[in-house]
Amino acid sequence: MTIEKLISRRDLPDDDLLHLLETGDDVLVRQLLEGAFRVKVAHKGKEVLRRGLIEWSNVCRNDCMYCGIRRSRKVQRYSLTPEQILDCCRRVADAGIGTFVLQGGENPAGALELVPVVKAIRERWPRHAITLSLGELPFETYRLLREAGANRYLLRHETANPLHYSRLHPASMLLESRLACLQELRRLGFEVGMGMMVGSPFQTPSHLLEDIRLIQRFGPEMIGIGPFIPQADTPFASFPAGSADTTLRLIAILRLMLPDANIPSTTALAVLAGGKDAGLEAGANVVMPVFTPDTVKNQYDLYIGKHNV
Numbered sequence: 001m002t003i004e005k006l007i008s009r010r011d012l013p014d015d016d017l018l019h020l021l022e023t024g025d026d027v028l029v030r031q032l033l034e035g036a037f038r039v040k041v042a043h044k045g046k047e048v049l050r051r052g053l054i055e056w057s058n059v060c061r062n063d064c065m066y067c068g069i070r071r072s073r074k075v076q077r078y079s080l081t082p083e084q085i086l087d088c089c090r091r092v093a094d095a096g097i098g099t100f101v102l103q104g105g106e107n108p109a110g111a112l113e114l115v116p117v118v119k120a121i122r123e124r125w126p127r128h129a130i131t132l133s134l135g136e137l138p139f140e141t142y143r144l145l146r147e148a149g150a151n152r153y154l155l156r157h158e159t160a161n162p163l164h165y166s167r168l169h170p171a172s173m174l175l176e177s178r179l180a181c182l183q184e185l186r187r188l189g190f191e192v193g194m195g196m197m198v199g200s201p202f203q204t205p206s207h208l209l210e211d212i213r214l215i216q217r218f219g220p221e222m223i224g225i226g227p228f229i230p231q232a233d234t235p236f237a238s239f240p241a242g243s244a245d246t247t248l249r250l251i252a253i254l255r256l257m258l259p260d261a262n263i264p265s266t267t268a269l270a271v272l273a274g275g276k277d278a279g280l281e282a283g284a285n286v287v288m289p290v291f292t293p294d295t296v297k298n299q300y301d302l303y304i305g306k307h308n309v
Helices: 002-009 014-022 026-044 082-094 108-124 139-148 162-168 175-187 205-218 244-257 267-273 277-281
Strands: 052-057 099-104 129-133 152-154 191-198 222-227
Touching (some): 002 026, 002 244, 014 026, 014 205, 014 244, 026 244, 082 108, 108 139, 139 175, 152 222, 191 205, 222 244, 222 267, 267 277
């Protein structure tokens, strides 16, 4: 049986993986999701891990076609002060959550200013994990953030196909640069996360197969997968949202291929699936409640419906 082979071998031929992504066989899909849930419990336990998400800034230098905080979109910009960030961390810790996740637009100058903030977080909460998701930065900045105490970094590759990447991003952004950043983060000793959008404009099943193979080769500690959801005032505003069903299949496939990875059930998936339980039942084991201050939360407006779950 295909699913049992995937469980035992942690791999399948390309044609079989494409079949799992495209099949209309409900029984096979159910077996895939149920198998992924069993493997998750066996490798990660029944506990759902919580990460406290702090969206520290919506300032971004990039003009990605899909993103609600793209540089050219008219949105009120903000960056939390160090005191505000530390207060958010206090609320995360008081909630019994052991990981802080600082996420923001790609802003090298702002990221550099976070170095002493990360150091202060590490000194105040020495046993907590500090995850950063700040985009592509100079390698020296990565080094300084690592030395300050950050130990995890999430940098989604978004698509493993260079041509498709060029259709989602401005000409100044290259897939090879993003992959080089991922390699440098690993060299510096970060636990590294990568991942992609599902159903982004111009994406094909073959592109998703390339994503699976890239993730398999890199072997990240974290895998972030969420469906594309359009945002008004972007070039992709009129494109349809990605498929929750395909997203769940990908979560399940990657759980079976990389059983020890941490995989979040994302907010984007929850928007389309009616909650985060669907992702957890398909093999995800992480949720990330948002601790961004209410005064600026709506300004971190990546896609339609983000704050409705």
